[in-house]
Amino acid sequence: MNIDSIKNGIVIDHIKAKNGLEIFNALKLGELDCSVAIITNAKSKKMGRKDIIKIDKSIDLDLDILGYIDEDITINIIKDDIRVDKYHVEAPKEIVNIIKCKNPRCITSSEQELDQIFVLTDKENKKYRCKYCETLYNQN
């Protein structure tokens, strides 16, 4: 399958297979006024299968969101058909308003104007806890 290469923009590569759509939604890429391609289940020597997102425009990416969802991804910056920069993200120490505390006893459950702040308390296992009540965030 061919997807046209991009002249100026961003390629988010090495996304764990199936994570592409989550990143697309979290970064609100559907709201951009340019072409955005999500390639899912692409063959990868390193990963077996991977997802790739190509954005046909230079935009500011929220690296905290990317680092939270998938810290193994690679970001490639393309200018005039040439990759001019390549970098990796890491799990952010603190994330704000990306996930919500599910503890009904947490102050954020009754004062909803408060920022939802989570702190990385275990880097190795990528565990985040609510800054207010310290409840572990469980994606399930």
Place this chain on the structure above:
Amino acid sequence: MRHLIDIKDLSIQEIDELIKVANDIIAHPDKYSEKCHNKKLATLFFEPSTRTRLSFEAAMMELGGNVIGFSSASSSSTAKGESVSDTIRTVGCYSDIIAMRHPKEGAPLVASIKSTVPIINAGDGGHNHPTQTLTDLLTIYREKQRLDNLTIGLCGDLKFGRTVHSLVTAMSQYKNIKFVLISPEELKIPEYLKEGVLEKNNIEYIQTDSIEDSIAKLDILYMTRVQRERFFNEEDYLRLKDYYILDKEKLKNAKDDLCIMHPLPRVNEISTEVDDDPRAAYFRQVRYGKYIRMALILKLLEIE
């Protein structure tokens, strides 16, 4: 400006310093009787409490200060829908220091972000209760003359019992501390404390559901109440509330210098027949609570 939201806000040196000041207050109360002259403590209790609120108020009065506040959310502007931050900013205009209790976990942290005066967390839901921990530490020090080399049994509700959570965190900083965690399966200590505090600091601990099997090795036995207000389900509360009752019979194999503690109020988890046993320290513990709060108020107000 410092706040006390979590016992982890204090270093071990600061805790030792507070204990030193509290001991000095006990020895020389007159020296401290005017230290807080013209200072006001606001006690904001969004959730009912007798002991903690009165302890704070007595502490401030014995320092020569004054007290304002409320003792339930229904008598505060929260009933009108005011946010914690707004209440705190308002009360900060009337007082020099605030002690607050709130049913929602993290509320004192929210308060401290916007406050213009020091905030003391006097309990936030099942989360933290750092001044109870300071009380417990002073009690252990007064009763055992040390805070290291101790085997501490924690018994009862270790899941929702915030006093237990803070005490485990604080005692884990001292040398050669061992914990015996005694609870029914449903009320075991949360994973985050096991992973984040006990295992992280290589603290030796065992989990059991029997007081009898473990009492002989304990230096401290910390009993807790199964709290009705922490349960969503009345049936679960009724099933678990009488799981442990400490009586003379169970104390038969205990050490002669065991120190029995309880954050109070007690319901029936310690039989009243134990009260006259010299090892029962829980009413002395109440008294120590006032002294350590006096030391804390002085520290946060930066009064020498």
